[in-house]
Amino acid sequence: MKFVRKKKTDIDEINNEFQEEIRNGAEKLFSYMTDYIDNHLEKVDEKFQEIILCEKKCDRLKEKYIEILFKDKRALPFLVEDRYKIITSLDDILDRSELIARYIQVFPENFEFFKDIREDLHQLIKYYLETINQLLNCTLLMETDFSAAYDLTFEVEKWKRKAFDLKFKLLEVVFQKTDEPLRVSLTWKVIGLIYDSISYSEEISDHLRGLVIKYPGK
Amino acid sequence: MEFTIIIIIFLILAMLIAVGIGANDETFSVVYGSKILTMRQVLIFAVILAIAGALLLGEGVAKTVGGSILASNFKITEAIVITVLLSTAIWLLVASAFGLPISTTHATIGSIIGIGIFLGDIAGLNWEMILYLAMWWILSPVVGFFGTYFAYKILYKYKQKRLNGFQDYEGYEKKFAFIVLITIFITAFARAGNDCSNAVGIVVGVGDIDISFLLIITGLSLAVGLVILGRLVITNLGEMTELRPSTAFAAQIPTAAIMLIGTIQKIPLSGSHMLVASLVGLAKASKTPMKKGLWKIMLVWILTFPVAGILAIILYFPIISFF
Numbered sequence: 001m002k003f004v005r006k007k008k009t010d011i012d013e014i015n016n017e018f019q020e021e022i023r024n025g026a027e028k029l030f031s032y033m034t035d036y037i038d039n040h041l042e043k044v045d046e047k048f049q050e051i052i053l054c055e056k057k058c059d060r061l062k063e064k065y066i067e068i069l070f071k072d073k074r075a076l077p078f079l080v081e082d083r084y085k086i087i088t089s090l091d092d093i094l095d096r097s098e099l100i101a102r103y104i105q106v107f108p109e110n111f112e113f114f115k116d117i118r119e120d121l122h123q124l125i126k127y128y129l130e131t132i133n134q135l136l137n138c139t140l141l142m143e144t145d146f147s148a149a150y151d152l153t154f155e156v157e158k159w160k161r162k163a164f165d166l167k168f169k170l171l172e173v174v175f176q177k178t179d180e181p182l183r184v185s186l187t188w189k190v191i192g193l194i195y196d197s198i199s200y201s202e203e204i205s206d207h208l209r210g211l212v213i214k215y216p217g218k
Numbered sequence: 219m220e221f222t223i224i225i226i227i228f229l230i231l232a233m234l235i236a237v238g239i240g241a242n243d244e245t246f247s248v249v250y251g252s253k254i255l256t257m258r259q260v261l262i263f264a265v266i267l268a269i270a271g272a273l274l275l276g277e278g279v280a281k282t283v284g285g286s287i288l289a290s291n292f293k294i295t296e297a298i299v300i301t302v303l304l305s306t307a308i309w310l311l312v313a314s315a316f317g318l319p320i321s322t323t324h325a326t327i328g329s330i331i332g333i334g335i336f337l338g339d340i341a342g343l344n345w346e347m348i349l350y351l352a353m354w355w356i357l358s359p360v361v362g363f364f365g366t367y368f369a370y371k372i373l374y375k376y377k378q379k380r381l382n383g384f385q386d387y388e389g390y391e392k393k394f395a396f397i398v399l400i401t402i403f404i405t406a407f408a409r410a411g412n413d414c415s416n417a418v419g420i421v422v423g424v425g426d427i428d429i430s431f432l433l434i435i436t437g438l439s440l441a442v443g444l445v446i447l448g449r450l451v452i453t454n455l456g457e458m459t460e461l462r463p464s465t466a467f468a469a470q471i472p473t474a475a476i477m478l479i480g481t482i483q484k485i486p487l488s489g490s491h492m493l494v495a496s497l498v499g500l501a502k503a504s505k506t507p508m509k510k511g512l513w514k515i516m517l518v519w520i521l522t523f524p525v526a527g528i529l530a531i532i533l534y535f536p537i538i539s540f541f
Binding site for chain 2: 075
């Protein structure tokens with residue numbers, strides 16, 4: 001019995017650590033993007049490395065979690081399956097965050113975002129951080145409180161809708177700048193990548209909502 | 219034909235039927251379907267309980283099958299016994315090969331009724347007993363259906379609805395995994411006693427044979443059938459609808475109760491019918507879609523009585539020529 005409890009504690013601890021690391025990664029991308037948008041480039045390389053490290057740490061934690069998850073022969077298969085799906089989806093979020101950072105890292109040295117969209121870009125990256133934070137709260141609540149998790153999925157959806165409107169507002173401005181095609185192309189790509197991460201987070205929250213409906217406890 | 223040879227033929231056929239019963243024994247399908255046990259664990263437990271149940275509970279029902287269905291003045295000859303055993307075995311093995319859960323009880327009694335009507339006309343049968351058994355056969359799946367339906371609804375209303383979060387759910391389902399195992403063990407034990415009597419019941423009707431010896435042989439044969447072919451029916455029924463330990467419990471509890479009461483009351487019952495009815499009740503209560511193919515199972519159920527009866531009549535002619 002003690003062994004079973006220990007295993008349970010292990011998996012809960014790893015899960016918490018993993019989710020904290022995802023949150024940490026998202027915050028690092030937020031900080032990296034904020035600096036980049038404002039053209040404060042002194043620390044961006046350092047922050048980029050931190051994002052990469054964060055992603056690697058998450059991968060290791062995920063592997064550990066999955067190992068313990070599948071080792072427990074007494075675990076209920078449908079719960080194993082659902083937890084596995086959640087953790088791999090969350091890991092994808094950080095993969096996407098790393099992709100955004102890597103993409104920006106290879107921009108031309110003299111690249112700057114258009115001044116008239118910087119404020120909205122800040123807003124978009126705030127939405128990104130907020131969506132991921134809410135999603136992580138939601139996945140943690142799935143363990144202990146279906147109703148609260150269910151309600152939170154609508155919060156995630158709300159942030160995604162805001163991001164959706166903002167994305168097109170930004171693109172509308174960017175696409176008018178026909179005299180700088182490279183700058184336009186790189187900017188809309190970054191906007192697209194950030195929005196995709198938000199949208200993907202919302203897809204995960206949709207999945208969580210479905211799970212709550214599947215389990216009769218809601 | 220020499221008596222020793224006849225006894226050997228009886229034994230071989232009884233063993234063949236017991237193998238067929240084992241192959242068609244879906245008692246453990248819910249624990250397999252809800253992933254409480256693996257197929258290997260299912261087979262180990264099923265074998266132990268099959269042998270124990272046959273030995274300890276088989277006698278009473280065997281006497282009902284062998285001595286109470288045909289009219290008291292009807293002489294059960296060796297040819298009749300072989301015919302009944304053979305027709306039951308054939309129908310059982312054919313159904314098992316297709317993974318369809320049929321009732322050995324119905325196949326055996328269908329064969330006895332077929333041969334009874336053929337040789338003794340309407341008066342050849344103990345209709346009072348047949349009607350009494352028929353009442354149990356009709357009521358048991360009905361009780362299985364409603365028992366499961368309400369068991370699920372009660373569990374849902376008073377417990378499942380209040381579960382909150384994966385952790386809560388995990389604890390709840392794990393508790394049920396143990397409870398459902400105990401229920402299944404009771405069912406498997408009672409059912410082995412009930413089912414083995416189908417294999418040996420008609421042999422008992424002839425007299426002169428040690429029933430304990432017959433039950434040991436059939437218990438072992440039932441175990442062989444479970445190991446060799448049983449997994450087909452277990453898988454087929456276990457995947458009929460979505461099962462979790464708690465829902466498996468709701469599906470199993472009426473079957474366990476009726477099977478145990480029926481066996482103690484010496485009534486030959488169909489565990490297959492009860493379990494399938496329970497699974498349908500569960501699917502209705504939980505509004506879960508059912509796997510396609512229910513109509514096939516129902517059709518085989520309906521066909522079992524006439525097919526076994528007609529098969530017995532057809533087989534009787536070549537068999538009687540040996541006596």
